[in-house]
Amino acid sequence: MRIVVAPDSFGGTLRAREAAEAIAAGWRRGVPGAEVAIVPLADGGTGFAEVLHTALGGTMHELEVTGPLGDPVTGSWLRVGDTAYLECASACGLHHVPREDRVPGVARTATTSGVGELLAAARDAGVTTAVVGLGGSATTDGGAGLLAALGAVPVDDDGLPLPPGGAALDCCARLDGTPDLGGMTLVAASDVDNPLLGPHGAAAVFGPQKGADDAAVTELDGALTVFAGVLADLAGREVRDLPSAGAAGGLGAALLAIGARVESGAGLVRDLVGLDAELDAADVAVTGEGSFDWQSLRGKLVTAVARRAADRGTPCVVLAGQVSVGRREAAAAGVDAAFGVAEEFGLEASMADPAGTLADLAERVAPRWSR
Ligand SMILES: Nc1ncnc2c1ncn2[C@@H]1O[C@H](COP(=O)(O)OP(=O)(O)O)[C@@H](O)[C@H]1O
Numbered sequence: 001m002r003i004v005v006a007p008d009s010f011g012g013t014l015r016a017r018e019a020a021e022a023i024a025a026g027w028r029r030g031v032p033g034a035e036v037a038i039v040p041l042a043d044g045g046t047g048f049a050e051v052l053h054t055a056l057g058g059t060m061h062e063l064e065v066t067g068p069l070g071d072p073v074t075g076s077w078l079r080v081g082d083t084a085y086l087e088c089a090s091a092c093g094l095h096h097v098p099r100e101d102r103v104p105g106v107a108r109t110a111t112t113s114g115v116g117e118l119l120a121a122a123r124d125a126g127v128t129t130a131v132v133g134l135g136g137s138a139t140t141d142g143g144a145g146l147l148a149a150l151g152a153v154p155v156d157d158d159g160l161p162l163p164p165g166g167a168a169l170d171c172c173a174r175l176d177g178t179p180d181l182g183g184m185t186l187v188a189a190s191d192v193d194n195p196l197l198g199p200h201g202a203a204a205v206f207g208p209q210k211g212a213d214d215a216a217v218t219e220l221d222g223a224l225t226v227f228a229g230v231l232a233d234l235a236g237r238e239v240r241d242l243p244s245a246g247a248a249g250g251l252g253a254a255l256l257a258i259g260a261r262v263e264s265g266a267g268l269v270r271d272l273v274g275l276d277a278e279l280d281a282a283d284v285a286v287t288g289e290g291s292f293d294w295q296s297l298r299g300k301l302v303t304a305v306a307r308r309a310a311d312r313g314t315p316c317v318v319l320a321g322q323v324s325v326g327r328r329e330a331a332a333a334g335v336d337a338a339f340g341v342a343e344e345f346g347l348e349a350s351m352a353d354p355a356g357t358l359a360d361l362a363e364r365v366a367p368r369w370s371r
């Protein structure tokens with residue numbers, strides 16, 4: 001009996017590797033002797049570089065960069081051969097902003113400058129390709145901070161540099177300077193396919209989780225509309241409606257404007273870690289994430305794993321922090337059963353001891369899936 005355990009991170013509580021190890025430990029307690037392989041996964045968001053480091057090796061470089069709030073944070077990028085893998089969240093992620101600080105003023109001013117600083121470091125180290133994981137960001141600045149860090153500074157009508165953040169882009173007239181990529185090929189590995197603007201855009205959909213209220217969402221969407229024109233001038237074409245332009249608060253749009261190719265972060269990770277070969281050899285696939293909800297059904301990582309397991313006729317079990325997807329919807333997505341730690345042990349216990357309770361859940365569930 002071989003089990004492959006391939007979860008995403010549990011947002012705010014467990015890294016993908018920690019979740020995988022907890023599930024594996026519990027499963028082995030439930031079914032002694034079960035052969036368990038762990039394959040931690042990520043989309044473009046939090047955990048992207050760490051998961052690839054585990055799977056591919058390479059060297060992780062750490063450096064101090066500008067965080068989303070302007071304070072220094074330790075960012076990192078992974079070098080594997082001539083390729084750099086950067087996770088935007090390491091420089092501008094929501095985890096750098098304490099929950100009580102996620103307020104409209106922060107949503108208006110948070111910057112992607114640090115992501116540009118990481119990219120500049122990779123460029124200066126001589127890599128030929130940079131793959132930028134998008135997701136889990138605290139920012140809605142259309143990638144303005146990244147462009148400035150690479151040498152293309154957003155300025156107003158008088159040629160004065162704009163302050164950091166998305167709201168100031170309302171006054172953006174043009175970019176001063178051109179971005180220096182040193183000839184690197186860019187890939188944007190995105191967790192979502194939203195456009196830049198409008199009801200499905202960066203500000204409307206992801207602004208609220210970063211602290212934006214209705215007024216800030218409207219303001220940011222308007223400012224990004226102005227900036228979309230500046231990005232179109234840079235790119236020589238419109239990028240605002242392209243899939244993933246709205247990822248990471250519009251950082252996707254800036255990367256598209258400087259020539260990046262967009263890929264699905266989950267798909268890219270899945271291929272690089274060799275998930276298909278692991279599924280081929282497995283009798284049961286177990287995946288999971290913090291919240292298995294309607295967003296998961298819209299092509300998030302967990303349902304991508306379920307789909308590939310289903311293609312092989314391999315049962316797929318979801319172990320999540322919380323489950324709000326009905327049994328029928330889950331089955332349609334290829335999930336044979338979904339269990340929530342919070343439903344089993346209570347939300348307080350699952351948040352207080354996420355690894356312990358997840359292992360306990362796996363122990364309870366495992367015997368039902370052993371043959
Ligand atoms: N151990 C846990 N137990 C219960 N709920 C959790 C746990 N860990 C995370 N969550 C919930 O999952 C949410 C994050 O969802 P997740 O699916 O991991 O990420 P995202 O929505 O960014 O894709 C958190 O806000 C929290 O409500």
Ligand SMILES: O=C(O)[C@H](O)COP(=O)(O)O
Pocket residue numbers: 045134135136137138191192206246247248249
């Ligand atoms: O960073 C963002 O705005 C995203 O692209 C969406 O992030 P999430 O998947 O962490 O909500």
